[in-house]
Amino acid sequence: MKIRVVNPNTTSSMTASIERCARAVAAPGTVVEAVTNTMGPASIESHYDDALAVPGLLAEIVRGEAEGADGYVIACFGDPGLYAARELARGPVLGIAEAAMHTAGFLGRGFSVVTTLGRTAGHAMDLAERYGMRHSCLGVHGTDIPVLELDDPKVRGVIAEACRSAVAADGSDAIVLGCAGMADLCDYLTTEVGVPVVDGVGAATVMVQGLLTLGLRKSGRGEFAAPPPKQYTGLLAGFTR
Template sequence: MRIVVTNCNTTAQMTEEIVQGARAAAAPGTTVTGLTPAWGPESAEGWLDSHLSAAAVLDTLRTYDGPPYDAVVLAGFGEHGREGVRELVDVPVVDITEAAAHLACLLGRRYGVITTLDRSRGQIEDSLETAGVARNCATVLGTGLAVLDLTTDPTRTETAFLTAATQAQAAGAEVLILGCAGMTGLQRKLSSQLRLPIVDGVSAAVKLAESLVTLGLTTSRTGSYARPLPKRRVWGRPQPT
């Protein structure tokens, strides 16, 4: 089984870190390939970055010419593009935001998301709402750290996460979610200190993708993700009708 994991930004180092986390979660026999968009934001932080990132990821998958793959994992927490990718490709598409929330709902009544900057909270809340899992979300909290800050100072990242985790628990969270793909790996370091489950979206998405492939399931083509008419699938200049 081959899973393609798409980074939502152009930072290759972050792609490698995400791929490492994905491979650690993958079953034996699953190959994980990382994709980094050739254009777009260096780090997705805000509405404009998110929409640009979505277009870049869609373009990356649309022009992909590597080995065939069995599933796509979208490694951008709260980023746009999920629905577009599901319409574009013929394999299961699992978004880390949605995957983490679904698993968290199996582990506790309410979950909390801990992310980077406060400005990202709105997109995450909207993404959870669209996915139908917002009802169980106790809170979405920012750490005040930019995406690219996460790996430059691990001690600062852990301290900021623990501070936000205390606030999330006070808000009623029984499970915590890592609200950025760049946080992958924190769950192994901090779950024992906090004594409650911490869900990493990258790991969750990989395992759900494997399950869908094993079960022979993929995106429905009836209704929302039905194939558009051929003339609408032309990229570039409009064709004469």
């Protein structure tokens, strides 16, 4: 069983950390490979970044299909390109926001999301709405720590404090980490905050693995069937199918 975890940004140190977190929860027989987007932004902190990360991400899905990947995780909390990826793949594709929100929903009545820039909060709420988890998502809290500074040891305490404040303000039962770059803080925060802390990278990995075990893949009918062949031009001519 081969699961490919795609980091939609181009920062390979972040890919390494994501891969570590995904492998830590995979079953013995499961091969987990993380790949880095080769065209797009260094980090995703706006709708603009999100949109431009998608072509490279989709190229990784196409490559994964050619190389025999069985399922995919999109390792950015904005779940960029999720539906397009689902069209391309034969097997399951999950975004980490999707996986984390559904997972947190099993743990109690409501969760808080703690994330990087406050400007992404609206998009996180849109995703909660789309996935049916709006009633459980009690708040989205920006820390205004840029994505690429998350591995600075000094920010750990700031994030822990943001989690504690969120739990108090929202009366929430769990924390959802709002960035793939926070994945390796999960254990630390669980200890510090005292409620379950859900990292979407791990959550999506076990869920994709579970879907593969169950023999389930995206439905091939209608909306998520392979996209119709089409001519592409300009810089994206290589995306012609």
